[in-house]
Amino acid sequence: MTSTPLRILTVLPLYGGSLPIGRYCVRALRALGHTVECFEAPEFHGAFRALKEQRIAADRLVALENGFLQLVAQTVLAKVEHFEPDLVLALAQAPLSRQALQRLRRDKVPTAMWFVEDYQVFPYWKAFARLYDAFAVIQKEPFFGLLEELDQRNALYLPLAADPDFHRPLDIPRELSAVDQRRYGSDLSFLGAGYPNRLVAFRQFLSLDFKIWGNDWPTHGPLTPLLQRPGERITPEEAVKIFNAAKINLNLHSSVKAEPLVTGGDFVNPRTFELASCQAFQLVDRRGLLAELFTDRELAVFEDMEGLRDAIRHYMAHPEERLAMSRLARERVLREHTYQHRMTTLLEFLQQRLGLGAIRTKGEPGVSAPLPDDSPLAVLSPDLRAQVDALLHDLDLRPTVRFEDLIWTIRQRQGTLSELETALLFLDEWRKQYGGGR
CATH class of the missing domain: 3.40.50.2000 (Glycogen Phosphorylase B;)
Incomplete structure (x- = not known):
């Protein structure tokens, strides 16, 4: 299955067991060739925890915590406006409020939750499940029936997994002394x-x-x-x-x-x-x-x-x-049972149910592929295109990546830019000024 790679914003929880799972998902989606931005909710956890340490009345604390989580949710929305994702993927307990989810639906931004928890122990799903466009879970019936009663008809059984590049046998004594x-x-x-x-x-x-x-x-x-x-x-x-x-x-x-x-x-x-x-x-x-x-x-x-x-x-x-x-x-x-398998299954489901772009696997390095006629990269000479292909390989991107996604990835990098990266950023600015690009 082939199509243009997706722009995916992954929203992590503030803390907890689903946090590392979210990071494995990010790695898997990038390995599948998608442009992924991660909302690092754990960076807000210190401030959230500090609220609990204040000597204030319990009802006032609850109000402050709710206000804080609303602020974090508004920050997610700001990230969406800047990144313009094709999909917002939230992990269990991600700080997305009901109001934020309603705003995303109003703006026609597809959303999915991977609820990697026991629905009987953590019942908060009842307040949020119907507001997501799709809801992936680690259990089957009667959970599916309960979700349908809430008018969530895009439920998917998606068991957990492993990241075999991380979860692997260690070499003795080099890695396990x-x-x-x-x-x-x-x-x-x-x-x-x-x-x-x-x-x-x-x-x-x-x-x-x-x-x-x-x-x-x-x-x-x-x-x-x-x-x-x-x-x-x-x-x-x-x-x-x-x-x-x-x-x-x-x-x-x-x-x-x-x-x-x-x-x-x-x-x-x-x-x-x-x-x-x-x-x-x-x-x-x-x-x-x-x-x-x-x-x-x-x-x-x-x-x-x-x-x-x-x-x-x-x-x-x-x-x-x-x-x-x-x-x-x-x-x-x-x-x-890898996270790449799980993300492939999820995105295929979203394509079928929501019409989201199809997934694609990583391409081979150095292989040029047809580009849309309106892509700024389509007018490059063969020599420059070869240099761009090498850069795409270094950035772990597909040869057919959208120009906007290439520019986004370059802007997220640390360190000194190469001459080619500088030239591409200049091309992007020129396109915005004179070519009508966004």
Whole structure:
């Protein structure tokens, strides 16, 4: 499928688990040849957090927080006016207010949300879902039916994924030193938040070589000896080291209830894909949607705590099985479960439902392609066009990129401009002055 690459504004949340997912989406969309601008909402998080630290009445604080989020949403709209995107893609908890979404719809700017959260735990979707032109989710029924009741008829099941250039096996000892292996390594490892079911379940492994990483764990209790830097959020870079260093990574999905410990829910968390992409062995609880994504030859699955205990004993004694399964799991991710796969699926859906421009894959470097007759690049000599093609390759852009997108990308770069980049910027200014360009 071919068409002109898109201009996409990705709106990140202020903080939280969907923040790194948004960054993986940005990389994937750029790798697919699109011009992507990122609204860095986390830059506003410090000011938002400072509001909570003021000694003011609760009702006044709520009003101030709402006013602050409205300001951030207006900043997104200003970004839209400047960038003129073909699509605004928001991640879960992105700071887009109802008023901002209504304004974008009025201005005919297509919007999509990737709601990478459990709809039962985070019900705020009810207030926003119908205001997006499309709503991608990590669950199926009954969520689809609930969205349709809200008049959101462009719902898409879009499971999570991994970035295989980031989530990958690390070279030992070049990327995972002996010091790293001692710091992050263990027989058992878990990285995630201290949800109630995990607080109870992990007490069964106090006698094992078990390290627990992540935030929101009680600092005092039975699990305290297992906590590594308790309460500290682990960076994605550090997570990859933890995944690689452990013999067995436990992947027990979260629940806000202490019982049952293994919930048998539907959605598959990002850790499942990231561990698989790292070629790191994992024991994951069976999920309703897991069988569509991985086979039991690729992931070792347990259904209850007795099964988990048996699996730990078995796989600790059979490292060759761990290696074989983890290799198959990474191969599956590379075939079907990368963020490029997900963004391709999303954009194809938007093309079908909204008429948005079709996606395209990256072109080969140095290959000239036909340009629209009205493109300023169409009048260049073959020698200059070859230089432009080389620049496009360096900028990771398609040979058929719109002139406006090339200029935008050049303006976002850091450092000294080359002679060619300077000439192209001059051409853009000349075009605006005398050629009627925008």
